Amino acid sequence: MPANLSTRPLRAALLTAALALAGLVAGCAQPQQSAALYDSSRENTHLDAESQAMAGSRRASPQIQLGFGSAGPEPIDVAAAEAQAAGQEPVQATPRPLAEARSFLGTVPCPAGTTCEAARFMVTLAPSGEWRARTTLLIGNQPTQSFAEQGCWNIIGSQPLRIALVHANQDTAKADLTFTNDNQLRVNAINGVQPMLEHRLTRQADLDGIDELKARPALNC
Numbered sequence: 001m002p003a004n005l006s007t008r009p010l011r012a013a014l015l016t017a018a019l020a021l022a023g024l025v026a027g028c029a030q031p032q033q034s035a036a037l038y039d040s041s042r043e044n045t046h047l048d049a050e051s052q053a054m055a056g057s058r059r060a061s062p063q064i065q066l067g068f069g070s071a072g073p074e075p076i077d078v079a080a081a082e083a084q085a086a087g088q089e090p091v092q093a094t095p096r097p098l099a100e101a102r103s104f105l106g107t108v109p110c111p112a113g114t115t116c117e118a119a120r121f122m123v124t125l126a127p128s129g130e131w132r133a134r135t136t137l138l139i140g141n142q143p144t145q146s147f148a149e150q151g152c153w154n155i156i157g158s159q160p161l162r163i164a165l166v167h168a169n170q171d172t173a174k175a176d177l178t179f180t181n182d183n184q185l186r187v188n189a190i191n192g193v194q195p196m197l198e199h200r201l202t203r204q205a206d207l208d209g210i211d212e213l214k215a216r217p218a219l220n221c
Contacts, residue, residue, distance in 0.1 A: 094127065095161050097182045098153075101126050103208045106201035108190045111135065116144065121190070121201065123165065123175070124208050125153055129221030131165050132210035133174065148212040149174060152221035162188070168219055177201070 103124040110116040116137035123133040131153045136146040151168045155161070157178070165174040176188040183203035187195055 095155070095158075095179075097161060097179050098125060098155075098163075099127055101207055103204045103206070104185050104201035105204050105208075106185075106187070106199060107138075108135075108187055108199050109193065109195050110137065111191050112193065114145075115139075117141070121175075122204075122208055122210070123201065124210055125163075128218070129153060130219050132213050133165070134208070134210050134212065148210050150210075150213055150216065150219065152219060 101124065103122060105120070105122045107118050108121045110119050114137055116139050118138045120136040120138060120143065121133065122136075123131055125131050129152050130150065132148065132150045134146055134148050136143045138144070149167065151166045151170075151174060153163045153165050156164050156176075161179040162177070163179075164176050166172070167174055173189070173192065175190045177185040178188055180186050180200070185201040187199040187201065189195075190199075
């Protein structure tokens, strides 16, 4: 019995020391845990990087502006969805060769009423439905006089894709052209005359806005 009484103070002292040590450890761990809890700089940086990458992937690529007409038709999936929601017929997709601005160049027969051997013909088709062209007369394969024209293009065939270039404010056609592929046009008729030989216009790497007409307002095609 005396032995048991002598060990009670020792046990109490050990218990008190253990509780004090546990409290000290908990007190030291709490600030570190709080600091770790609110120190989210590395995580935020990672999330920011992911957000910027996702935003970049959704950002539409800019379209080249020619200074006439609109930048291009609304994406067909959006237009079709709106038409369907309104109970209308689905909007037909713009053919791929006409969905972006393109310039084509080639040699065509000399226009009637002019004295030249041939003519160099540059035409730029805008997705707004507008076209602008420059015709340069050639004598001895050397450029002489040139003149510019504009109007609206109309699709007159689908297999293969065929278009007519109609003069502005007129019913006459400047040219009748067929896409042999996305980058080449065959001349069916030019200035109302069907060529005796085959003539083709080839897509150019650089767009030509036909600057001679830049002061004129855009057409409502």
